[in-house]
Amino acid sequence: MSIFGSIMSKIFGGAASAQAAAPNASETPSVSAAAQGRDGPTGSASSAAAPSMSGAPSPVAEGQAGVAGQANVDVGQVLADLAAGKGQTLDYKRSIVDLLKLLDLDSSLQARKQLADELHYTGDKEDSATMNVWLHKQVVQKLAENGGKVPDDLKHA
Template sequence: MGIFSSIMSKLGFGSDSKAVTGETAAPAPESAAVAVPQAISAVDVVAKLELLAAAHAEKLNWKVSIVDLLKLLGLDSSLAARKELAGELACPADKMGDSAQMNMWLHKTVLQKLAANGGNIPAELL
C-alpha cells in the first residue's frame, strides 16, 4: 500500500464502501443479485484532523505542513517517506531537489487529492 493510500485509510476513505453481507452458502435468487448503487459519502477531513490534533501531545500545524499532517496521522514523516509520497503523486522534478518546495507542493497536492476523492476540504486550504 502506498503512502497516499495510507493517508486516505487513516482518514476513513472507503470505509463506507465495504458492506458486510450475511451468509452466502445458499444461492441468492436472481433478483437479489442486482447491485444497488450507493452514494459516496463525503469525508470531513478537517473535523477528523482537528480531533486528532486536539488529542495529540505535540502542537502540530497540519493546515500548512505536510510533515505535521503525516505526524498527526501516525505516518512516517521522514524526508525519504516524503520523497516516496512525492514520487507517488508525480511531483515535478524541479521541486524534488528542494525539500521546502517539495513539501509545499506535497501539502497542497495531498489536500487536493483528498478533496477529489470525496474529502470535504475548505477552499482556503486548497
C-alpha cells in the same frame, strides 16, 4: 499500501474501508462459483459463466463509487479532532511533515519522496521545501477530489 492510500484510510476512517471491502468480498464467491461452473461441460458452462463474470465488476465499481460518494468526510473536523488528542502542536494546515505526524505516518524525507512519486511530482526532490509545499497542496486537493469536505484554511491559494 501507498502513502496516499494510508492518508486516505486515516482520514476517511474504517467505515469507508469496511464498505469498500464488502463489495470485493461479495464478488469473490460469485467469481469462484462461476469458475467452478466452468469445470463442468464446456459448451453451456462457459457461456453461463461469461455473463456472471462480465456482470461481477459492475457491483464492485458501483460499490466503490458509492463509497466515494458517501465519503463526504469533514476533513477539517477529522484533523482537528486528531490534533486535539495529540500532546504537541502541529502545523498540519500548512506542513506536510506535520500532517503526516498527525496521522501517525512516516514523515521522513524518504517517505515524502515516495509520496511525491505517487502523486507524480516532476520537480527537484532534493529541494525539499518546494516539494513539501507541493505535496501538501496535492494531498489536500486529492482529499477533496475523493469526497472529502476540505475547509478553506487547508486549501492553498
